[in-house]
Amino acid sequence: MDLSHPDKLLWPEAGVTKQGLLDHYAAVWPRMERFVVNRPLALLRAPDGIAGKQRFFQKHASPGMHEAIVKMADPEDGEELLYIKDFNGIAALVQIGVVEIHIWGCTIDAIDTPDQIVFDLDPDEGLDMNDVLAATLDVRRRLDELGLPNVVKTSGGKGFHVIVPLKPKADWKTVKTFAHDFAEAMEQSDPDKYTATLSKKARTGRIFIDYLRNARGSTTVAPYSSRAKPNATVSMPVTWPEVENGVGPADFSIGGKPLEKALKTADPWADFNKLRKALRG
Template sequence: MAQSPAVELEVRGRTVRVSSPDRVVFPDRGITKLDVVEYFLAVGDGVLGALLDRPTTLERWPKGVFEGARMATRQDSSGDAFYQKRVPQGAPGYVETSRIAFPSGRTADEVAPTELAVVAWAANLGTLTFHPWPVVRDDVDRPDQVRIDLDPQPGTDFADAARVAPHVRELLAEHGLEGTPKTSGGRGLHVFVPIEPAWTFVEARRATIAFGRELERRLPEQVTMRWWKEERGRKIFVDYNQMARDRTIASAYSIRSNPRATVSAPLTWDEVADAHPDDFDVTTMPARFADVGDLFAPLVAHAAPRYRIDSLLELADRQERDDGHGDLPYPPEYPKMPGEPKRVQPSKDRDRPR
């Protein structure tokens, strides 16, 4: 079959070329590449606000989301999709970048969207999910967001995460914080809190650990902070390492790589209990966005108010002093970090008491 001719879209004063616009990206839904680009334009202010000035990894599915498609890994680069951490060659001049440093010490110039045309350009490259850092390009070492990732473990689902959510909101309020919830687009639930960029990644992660530990203390049958999967059980894992440097979460309004083409949908707190991830997809979100607007606007870079995390860091100090709770393991690609416990799976730890 001959490829359909490219189309050109006017995106707020820029011309963005969409090649092979009729290429099917989601076969189960009949959603094409042009549909994907037009979706992002329909929620334009929302997705741009979620990415504005943030170093952003592009999750690209240039062949679409088909049965058997798989993501490339460090060990096997032959996958059908991949994460693009460096700005692609040949990017137009309006695509601005931000230099970030990985835990290894290496650096990269990542796309840092400043206008909606950048989103449309990236979508033409097959980008479905945008993974922005919790920093802005003017200060890449100090997060301006705390991200709480409620990750359902096997035997649990979104409804279990939703039952934990009111306790998250209550605990945040006790520390003078207010967050915005969103679906992950899969089974999980995210809560983002805008903070002053006054702390390092290590401090923001420590505050998140303290928050998760207190949530686990209050809900021991529902919540876990165990890093090792074999220890988590049928609970909601608070993935504290999503606040580690170079760990990112799908942005609000991003499309997820599943057959339904669900999207990461901002919610009001009143909606969380009755929401279901399948309620929000490429076909339904534009109308919702037109109706409710951008619920994620408080998280836009430089927006107000922004909160302080002193109280959570004081909680971390108390947990360490009173309960002996120190640091927790970092992701495997990290060098050994100061104060970090052994990074050994418990079932393989020969020195662990039996």
């Protein structure tokens, strides 16, 4: 589809336009497609750019949405959900000023059996980046000890997301309970470093191991999605050696050299589907 106003600046400071965002998605689409197609979505829209007055989350259709943004009813409560089937869907999202694409942890065909676990490492303000990197590697070590596969991506913000690829067997309650227990165990083993509690007070000087992304209807930012940050960062899949070598959560941005270079190397999540393992309740 053709964009209207392709030169509209969505990220004024970074100089990224609607066309620039669409070009980004065209470049990453071969790697991104399987993580966003046929999954319920939540959309962060900024029709006037991220510095504009309009900035809102959207989970339901609105008048004038392109047909490439597909509607379905949630089988549990009939609530309207949105998803896309192909790149035309991504283009339609860009057209309406979507600056972040968030996904459920399941597909529309298996909505009650999640196919991933997400641990979002959210550090308190002022924590050293080395603390965040060490915590991310600690999550990996603990998952390895449990025999669970894991991959990692930058958040595009302050932390990292560690993902466990699942075979869609366990229900949401089982998955969320596991994620909660895992985060709580980290807090109990090192209460000076970690918290499993959402409150700002509990986070003081600590890293919040956010397990709350693993509830039905909760979302996390999609791999390769742009972020509504001034420098147009991207949530970027990376390798564990890159984390060990100090890659930063905001190192990749639209049109930036690190992202361009990463797309010329092997896909760090190439084996994502092969890694999937059932979670035992």
